[in-house]
Amino acid sequence: MKIAFTTALTQEGFRRLKGKVEEANRNEAEVLVSTFDYRVTRQMIESMPRLRLIANFGAGYNNIDLDACRERGIRVTNTPQPVIEPTAELSFALMITIARRVAEFDRNIRGYGLPVTGEGIQFGVMRNLSHSLYGKTLGILGMGRIGQALARRAKASGMTILYHNRHELTNERMNELRSEGVNAQYVDFQTLLQDSDFLSLNLPYTPDVHHIIGKPELGMMKRSAYLINTARGAHVDEQALVEALKSGIIAGAALDVYEHEPQISQELLALPNVVLSPHTGTGTWEGRIAMCENVTDNILAFMENDYNKMNIVL
């Protein structure tokens, strides 16, 4: 079977394809391995006459024109499982970094950043104070597997967990979570905004949740609250967020994704009360290899017509 890649990936996760597939030009390829950051447009799909499968590297697949795939009967798969723990881990990392000011301190100690006194950082028991996660309330918007894996970490850190989701979790799933030590309370969206000390976005992007966090929603949050986004940049009205951060509507934000990626608002770069990472929620070596293995699984199952073993999106 002939295969094309949109992006160079680590070879380590593709060893099982050796001897079974052959790398080819796009106009010959039956399988396209795409990555979540690469737009697979209608035009591109139309230029691939033999295409039968798009095996996307990533859980989100809003990079792919699904209508164009549907019309041609092209299958689309994703890699939902291996992204769960790395992304929940980065959500937690960003939350604890903004709360405990770790990135800011590290910058200032090295002499970078925004020295107020011109003296650099000074040690002292009443200096460099931050905020504990312990005892605080985490609100999770989007309580899928990533949100739940974040809840597990937050609970062990002494946090109270609220969540909002299209559907409340089933009793069965709630019992499974309780067996992992996690208690999470379902609340409506407004309550989530009003009661959270930390608000983490962990929902997939679809056009109906575009700018789900905009000026009105930021205005409902606590002035002491922090926003965490490792989902998709377009969930947040970035200009409204910048205004909220500058005027003290909320206390801070920690972002892995941006509305106009890879562009980041210049104003964000200058703010001390934000932590910024370069869309690397799933970006660990361990995670990358596991995602490649998952792409391999999907391609092998497709070749064997074993649809039960595939992560089918379409």
Place this chain on the structure above:
Amino acid sequence: MKIAFTTALTQEGFRRLKGKVEEANRNEAEVLVSTFDYRVTRQMIESMPRLRLIANFGAGYNNIDLDACRERGIRVTNTPQPVIEPTAELSFALMITIARRVAEFDRNIRGYGLPVTGEGIQFGVMRNLSHSLYGKTLGILGMGRIGQALARRAKASGMTILYHNRHELTNERMNELRSEGVNAQYVDFQTLLQDSDFLSLNLPYTPDVHHIIGKPELGMMKRSAYLINTARGAHVDEQALVEALKSGIIAGAALDVYEHEPQISQELLALPNVVLSPHTGTGTWEGRIAMCENVTDNILAFMENDYNKMNIVL
């Protein structure tokens, strides 16, 4: 009762002392509130003829000349409980920040740091890769209450926990930990060094553990391992650590404390594979207030001769 402070602290935790104590000069004070970063020397103690209690703000009390106190029958108290969660939280924050490169990314996105290409940070699925905590082994040196609170967080993050301690934990305490979801295995010191992907120091400082991590110990660690220190700087031979970081003997370090605090080795400030914070393990607003309340408890109990309610060190 007359009281003196070595350091200006938040007033919020001292309200219950109002009307009961009176701030005074050192030569009149019966109670001295000292902070963990302030050396209470023999000379200072000898200059306070009426001194009966040193109520230290902090769990560690290696800042106080205990021999001089003992000779005079001066009581010393500390604040062991409120430091547990904030310090375990910072240990975890430093570990996840070095693993997921959060501080480094934040610096580089802002244009600070050590650009290799001169182009600043670039987005991309095979760029900016880091390491997961999930599936890794955390070794905890010093399995007191802080180490145990760190273990709880690490377990929920999918880590395996090893520990070394003067004494193995009792079966009773191990059962309590298991009820919180924590499994931790006791190993000897050498095994801890050899088997840990992350090694966290959470032991108190005493002269017999001076430089417990030096060149030979660093040499026994994995080349892929990270060292985390939120305990005391003198646990680590800082020059040996710098050499190990520069020559790839270990992969990185995240430090809240330094051997010659507040001086930090200039070489550390230039290394990309370290995260540095300014001795702020207990330094949250919530933690500071709780520590002041604990100092207040100790002073009130001392005034009532209720030694059972005091955190007595001496």
